[in-house]
Amino acid sequence: MTTDWPAVPLRSPLALCALTVEARRVDDLLARLPMPSARTPAQRDAVSSALDKVRGMRADYVEAHAEEIYAELTSGLTRHLRIDELVRAAARAYPGLVPTDEQMAAEQSRQQAEKEGREIDQGIFLRGILRAPKAGPHLLNAMLRPTPRALRLLPEFAESGVARMEAVELRRRDGVAYLTLCRDDCLNAEDAQQVDDMETAVDLALLDPGVRVGLLRGGEMSHPRYRGRRVFCAGINLKKLSAGGISLVDFLLRRELGYIHKIVRGVFTDGSWHSKVIDKPWVAAVDSFAIGGGAQLLLVFDHVLAASDAYISLPAATEGIIPGAANYRLTRFTGPRTARQMILGGRRIRADEPDARLMVDEVVPPEDMDEAIDRALARLDGDAVPANRRMLNLAEEPPEAFGRYMAEFALQQALRVYGKDVIGKVGRFAAGSA
Incomplete structure (x- = not known):
């Protein structure tokens, strides 16, 4: 019997050595130097040159051996490792290819x-x-x-229809999963806790057979x-x-590959012969504003409502980062010109202007939102809707094209969050809002 996967990984010992x-x-060079902000220009140049060389070697190695590396780490594709588990496994099996747990712990203790x-x-x-x-x-x-976490909470949620988390409250009523963003301390700005809670809530809504359709809406705020x-949603928590609390693996990539992708594709299970995923229709309701990550979310929902006094914006480019998968999805909604105005120029779109209808299905007076939401949920609660x-x-959004985009996003976003311009901008923002 033959297989496409080698029984023994082709490690290329000389290249790995x-x-x-x-x-x-x-690593020895970095250990001898002071913290980045205290380094001299000559020291910064030495670090930059050393990192460029080793990163070129890493890129070449993983490009040449990606399939063999992944085959070893997943025991021939029999294990389903999430990205955080995968990078940790790679650090143990391939010294020097990715940072160790100890190195990442040291990084996470520092400001950006x-x-x-x-x-x-x-x-x-x-x-x-x-x-x-x-x-x-x-x-x-x-x-x-x-x-x-979701599998652990599922029996209790299936019975009670309620799951309360720090950033999200989930309630099931009459076949609808009501997901309410409830971080009133930061206007529902996104961080790792919000991503964890959202993925848990989305999983529960998809796995619970009593749910037929999901709704995402922001809760009431206590902000003055x-x-x-x-x-x-106010976007990423700057x-x-x-x-230093926004990580590539646990926030930026988990957000895109986790709960947002699950809203699009569904949750993957061992399933039955006709489908390995459980997917359901989703409605989003925008009150006040959908900024940054909030605007990105609208691109994966089946029906979007907005209050007439709300607005939508994608300020990631002015902040210096990449707005998730918006660069991949937005053009098919708005066309290339409006997409560039929003992503490259930071254009803000009011819900009551014509271009808002490119991203929003219904614009209603704030006082009519509840009734409009009920009508939208009823329209999506049909037997033929999921298929x-x-x-x-x-x-x-073919999976292959999405995968290609996310591959490049993984590196480009990592480079951006360490850009001097980004660090300077978010530092000034944090100081000004302290």
Whole structure:
């Protein structure tokens, strides 16, 4: 019997040995130097040159051996590792290819401006894996599997219909899963806790047979400017980014490959012969604003409502980062010109202007939102809706194309969050809003 996967990984021992030696040399150099902000220009140049060399070696190695690496780490594709598990396994099996747990723990204890940028090395690795024809799709499916936390909470939620988390409240009523973003301390700005809670809530809604359709809406805020008003999402939490609390693996990539991709594709299970996924239709309701990540979310929902006094914006380019998968999805909604105006120029679109209808299905007075939401949910609660939305999503967003985009995103976003311009901007924002 033959197999496409080698029984013994083709490690290319000489190349791996050379990479390991060079990685140790760079680590020794970094250990001898002061923190990044205290380095002299000559020291910064030495670090930059050393990192360029070792990162070139890493990129070459993973590009040449991605399939073999992934085969070993997943025992011939029999294990379904999430991206955080995959990078940790790679650090143990391939010294010098990705940062160790100890190196990442040291990074996470620092503010963004004082990190060495080791997440860039994780981005190099994950770009190579996601590009690989066999490893990439397998990893995408692994990220669609329900999280252990959701599986743990499922029996209780199925019985009670309620799950309360720090960033999200989930309630089931009359076949609808109501997901309410409830971080009123930061206007529902996104961080790792929000991503974890959202993926848990999406998993529960998809796995619970009593749910037929899902709704995402922001809750009422206690912020002085928005007290008593609902707010959808203020985008990435820039304070957390400045403080070093926004990670590539646990936030930026988990968000895209986890709960957002599950809204599009469904949750992956062992399933039955006719389908390995459980997917359901989704409605989003925008009160006040959908900024950054909030605007990105609208692109994966089947029906979007907005209050007439709300607005939508994607300020990631002005912040210096990449707005998730918006660069991949937005053009098919708005066309290329409006997409560039929003992403490259930071254009804000009011819900009551004509171009808003390119992203929003209904614009209603704020006082009519509840009734409009009920009507939208009823329209999507049809037997033929899930199958048709699945075919629409397959045609509009083929998994192979999505995988190619996310492969490049893994590296480019890692590079951006360590850009001098980004660190300077988020540092000023954090200082000004302290």
